[in-house]
Amino acid sequence: AYAASFLEWFAEEGKRVYGETIPQNAKGRRIIVTKEPIGVFAAITPWNFPAAMITRKTGPGWAAGCTGIIRPASQTPFSALALAVLAERAGMPPGVCNVITGPSGETGKELTSNPLVRKLTFTGSTEVGRLLLAQCAPTIKKTSMELGGNAPFIVFDDADLDAAVVGAMASKYRNTGQTCVCANRILVQDGVYDAFAAKLKTAVEALKVGDGMEPNVTQGPLINPEAVEKVEEHIADATKRGATIVTGGKRHSRGGNFFEPTILANVPHDAMIFTEETFGPVAPLFRFKDEAEAIALANDTPFGLAAYFYARDIGRIFRVAEAIESGMIGINEGLISTEVAPFGGVKQSGLGREGSNLGIEEYLEVKYLALGGIGT
Template sequence: MIETMLTDPSLVRRADADRVPEEGGTSVVNPSTGEVLARVPVIGADGVRAAVDAAEDALGPWSRRTAHERAEVLRRWNTLILENRDDLARTLTAEQGKPLREALGEITYAASFVAWYAEEALRTYGEVIPTYDRDRRMVVVREPVGVCAAITPWNFPSAMVTRKAAPALAAGCTVVAKPAPGTPLSALALAELALRAGLPSGALSVVTGDAETIGLALTSDPRVRKLSFTGSTAVGRILMRQASATLQRLSLELGGNAPFLVLDDADVDAAVLGCVESKFRNSGQTCVCANRIIVQRPVAERFQAGLVAAVERLRVGDGFEAGVDQGPLIDEAAARKVERHIGDAVAGGAVVLTGGRRHRLGGTFFEPTVITGVTSDMAVAREETFGPVAPILVVDDDEEAVRLANDTASGLAAYVYTRDVGRVWRTVERLDVGMVGVNTGLLSSAFAPFGGRKESGMGREGARAGIEEYLETKYVAFAGLDPVEGGQDGHAQTTGR
């Protein structure tokens, strides 16, 4: 059970457990071992409404606190996350499977959002607009949206909670968070630490259970004024349709199909390193990981050889084992999708250079894989694989590289390797994506706006843009402030003086 993973097992409990009734339970399973780690409640529609009740009750008192007071709570939350970093990382590895080293990095990343938005809470500025009349003042204030819903994914079960909850809380909103069914323990632990930091009861609740039931309950409740979701484009479409009934504000961070461009003047060794970092982190289960490796012909052979050598050095195993670089895929369906993509590519003439099958460890462990001879009509290029497969497409020039890069309905991230600054700008400006990494395979940061275009969603998380998603703009017109001869008729004063 999860108690064996934590020195402080009380971290893993549901926030506001007395407010939200339990309606059965479901098991949380370690994807590496099949071990049952814990059981969590299955919350139905009535339980979700109770959580929204609690959030609505907490909204007034929380939003009326000064920005400095809210910031202080967030600072304490950040401190507690870092103080419990090892326990949180072990919980994350146990329920999600990623190597402990990566899990430790994710907890630090999660804390960085809390630290950043503790400071942004103090910068939710309004403005005074120059007046058209001595009698009037025009003021714009920023106010919290209200009760918010956050639906988070299984691939980053800690960082996605704080990336949504921290800006919402900093703005004065309250949050009902729904983690992925397979990875709820990280969210529960973070919510417990938020309570210990001084967040009032109900300001951050976690509801666990069936995704469809909870999603419908959150999108159909008119008191929930904002929904932030990270997940697949298919589910994003469903939530968008449901949220339209109440005109909820939406932030949708959806699927990706990121191109990784290696131009012929690139530092090939650096490109290989960046490709491994981007593609094989979290076993390829990230929305911004390189999904299509587009390499120009003059450097293709050298790049392929370097990538194969680097990938063959990756060690697959249980995330708690020392030296492991890649854990299991999250479940059987994920492993079957990877197999389908590889099979389709090979049937179409592609060649597996390394890997290509289940790992000898069994279960959902999969060999890190490199495929060459890939064409743009293959499933591995058309769809988001979400697994440890690097498909290489060889092109002749920049025009073809950019054309293939943009030949997708997704538009989340892209990567470009070249040493020519002018070439960088020409390429970056033509890529139809929300984020570009230039000579780096890692681009996510709490300090930068994260989000995409086209079917990769709408809105931004992180940076200043992240807190803007949780603020409403209110315009206030003051009259009668500077009476002058002839009365206070605004029209007369505007035209006569």
């Protein structure tokens, strides 16, 4: 349903690609602005939402009138191939939906260097995004980049703690912590720190780890052994620096890539988990004293994709929302992704927006027509 929502949304947005008629600046002249498809686009997509990350990029491109090339993640190529089959069955003309698989280095270089590709859209790490931007530079491609995050999740002392726990669970443990907008640093004000930690512990220990096809399972495995090792590294570094394990903290008894949902308390700000995206089911709890410190900690990162905070004071809500350097902010809300709103970040978290009425603009070129000799 999530993947289909982008196709439905942009199918309708395609009807609303409006131009402009600008009031004339001289006698006998008319000024018209039109929007045209940019041309061939290439979409390089990640593994964590193998269908939705494709439709969020291809939906607006196709609706704008472009043909596209999908380069799916090597871990999840079959979702892209299945979507191509569905596009064919739906009557999409040959050559509009194209999928290529294979070594990422070779395919990526072709997509970034080929002058026929006029637009590149990518979701993935900031490191790879920098490389793709550099490779696109010689042909001056239009790009949109949805890159790494390090989302703060702030709980102020006036927050509804039960609601904050629900939001933290949704933001942190969705997809076993493997989303780019997952809460990576949970900042809790001193006055409610212990109460929030206790409530979160109860909720986390109620999660059921297992095969997603089994009844009542809420947490699946991590993507590969390397992901498990990164989670272990972050936990080991934090505990070495003084953090304590509230619950979890080790590989799950099921084996494989399963990991116990984890909470760390009293995590110091110099821990690796404060600066690096974990991409796993670990909730590190950091303390803060006041609003100014919370904002400073939230912004103490080169990334600015998503952020969250829970508070009830209306003045605080506006002050904090305006001060946090992030492209998206959930205020008393832990789930923010939807096709109707603009998705994207600031700083080193990316360029451009996906979804909403803005998403289709990434696949359009603006053309200005100056008509003279009209006479009046």
